[in-house]
Amino acid sequence: MTQDELKQKVAQAALHYIKDVAIIGVGTGSTVNHFIDYLVDFRADIEGAVSSSIASTERLKKIGIPVLDLNAVGTLDVYVDGADEVNPHKQLVKGGGGALTREKIIAAASKKFVCIADETKCVDVLGKFPLPVEVVPMARSYVARELVKLGGQPVWRENFITDNHNVILDVHNLDIIEPIKLEQIINNITGVVTVGIFAMRPADVVLIGKGNEVTTL
Numbered sequence: 085m086t087q088d089e090l091k092q093k094v095a096q097a098a099l100h101y102i103k104d105v106a107i108i109g110v111g112t113g114s115t116v117n118h119f120i121d122y123l124v125d126f127r128a129d130i131e132g133a134v135s136s137s138i139a140s141t142e143r144l145k146k147i148g149i150p151v152l153d154l155n156a157v158g159t160l161d162v163y164v165d166g167a168d169e170v171n172p173h174k175q176l177v178k179g180g181g182g183a184l185t186r187e188k189i190i191a192a193a194s195k196k197f198v199c200i201a202d203e204t205k206c207v208d209v210l211g212k213f214p215l216p217v218e219v220v221p222m223a224r225s226y227v228a229r230e231l232v233k234l235g236g237q238p239v240w241r242e243n244f245i246t247d248n249h250n251v252i253l254d255v256h257n258l259d260i261i262e263p264i265k266l267e268q269i270i271n272n273i274t275g276v277v278t279v280g281i282f283a284m285r286p287a288d289v290v291l292i293g294k295g296n297e298v299t300t301l
């Protein structure tokens with residue numbers, strides 16, 4: 085199977101978790117795009133979705149699924165989203181597509197976070213994938229200097245603005261041995277909006293597309 089076929093398969097497997105769920109939290113990215121495409125057959129049962137990005141909002145609307153404001157919905161039963169890296173503790177690195185802040189908000193507001201990933205995303209130690217950090221634009225250089233002090237090499241994602249009108253620093257060369265600790269440390273740097281480590285609120289279920297099957301963590 086190609087990587088895209090694996091993404092499709094794992095996205096299909098996530099449908100099991102949305103049975104009888106009226107309002108679904110929906111993430112962002114190429115894996116989630118497959119999930120959204122599958123939702124077309126469930127339109128009649130779905131009241132709406134809370135979306136983590138403008139891109140996902142557009143895709144959901146295109147297939148006729150109403151996109152709702154999280155403030156009006158309260159706690160979500162299920163949130164389905166992809167990841168850039170997954171470790172055996174269901175802790176993640178996210179934000180390769182720059183949607184990390186809204187993703188983290190929806191994950192926090194959801195009872196069950198179902199992460200869908202192909203096997204290339206599995207690692208023992210997070211950090212091989214450059215760690216995305218969303219930063220208020222005027223704080224970019226200051227935050228970059230603070231990230232260097234932590235041992236990383238931040239690279240400004242040029243010509244990219246997030247849905248929240250901020251910038252992204254991708255931090256290379258980090259071995260994230262203590263994900264919760266590093267998440268807290270980076271979150272505490274003034275000017276950081278969100279760090280792409282999802283460890284304080286990890287996934288509850290990780291579905292991994294591997295070979296011809298989907299395994300569950």
Ligand SMILES: O=C[C@H](O)[C@H](O)[C@H](O)COP(=O)(O)O
Pocket residue numbers: 111112113114115116165166167168177178179180181182183184187
């Ligand atoms: O900002 C983007 C998100 O965190 C995505 O969920 C993540 O980058 C995985 O994307 P993909 O499914 O395209 O690999």
